[in-house]
Amino acid sequence: MSQRLTSAVAALALTGACLSLTAPPTRAQEVTLTVHHFLSAKAVNHAEMIEPWAERITEASDGRIAFEIFPSMSMGGAPPELFQQVRDGVADIIWTVLGYTPGVFPHAEVFNLPSVHTGSALVTNLAIQDLMDGPLAADFEDVHPLLVHVHAGQALHTTDVAVRSIADVQGLKLRVPSRSGTWMIEAMGAEPVGMPVPEVPQALSQGVLDGAFIPFEVALPLRVIDIAKHHTELAGGHRFGTTTFLLAMNKDRYESLPEDLRAIIDAHSGEALAREAGRVWDAVEPRVIAMAEARGNEVIYLDDAASAPFLDAFAETEARWLEEMAAKGIDGEALLAAAKAAVARHDHERPTP
Incomplete structure (x- = not known):
């Protein structure tokens, strides 16, 4: 790590920009791991x-492993740089969107396809684990x-146009979450606009976007449910x-840890974390939908x-992906x-509405 970046990280720690998670250790602390991501602490x-x-x-290691978590890109850089940061050791751990570095994850991209994901983060997370x-x-x-996972899936959030049919999206400028999302939007006859999700609220407010494909759980902290008037869900x-x-x-950081500490990280990653994350993401969606309705927003449920x-349009997207x-x-x-x-193998674990 460069002296300049090391100094910047140290300054962040002193000013409280990072969130330190250290339990009172019963044994001497041996490792502090930095975690960097692009969303807020909320x-x-x-x-x-x-x-x-x-x-x-931290608890399982008796305080031997501690963490410093840097939300909102507070270690510096832009969201598309996060994968490079962890690869190069600028951060010990990162959380990022695979689509922010196009072409790097061609195999995992299959789970972005709307014809693969069936609306449950838990189900798709477990399916990903099967193929890891x-x-x-x-x-x-x-x-x-440590974990490859999904959220519960995109709903369509629009500012002025209530989308009740595919005809209603014709020509709309819609935020795209991934390459396959671009193809999906094009197949619908809309105009894809690529941007990291933190830029979405301002783009919607200024009319740069007519709508965005994001899950409700992201629409809450970004205040999209305060900006968008309509939210469309499929049957x-x-x-x-x-x-x-x-x-x-x-x-290298992982492999440098003592074997027993690696085992603790392993025990709390992979399938165990996939289940936990899936349950969290599935549970938050109905809560935020209820909040949007309470604000007077229109939640539109399309019939078959x-x-x-x-x-x-999903089928067209799948065909285009296969060609590539x-x-x-x-x-x-x-x-x-x-x-x-x-996905079909784990569908029985889908949460009951």
């Missing part, structure tokens, strides 16, 4: 996943993945795809007939089949 990823996860590891040691492994060779629990996230640790043209995988020499057909089979 967001679900921080308050209900990363912070409790860090606390559990198989077809997805090649995407994460440069880091130590049958479908969502407009999802976003795949990565919680990863610098590979109105949803069908959107599902056709073939061009890259990746067996997209096999990967897509494996992802859908894994």
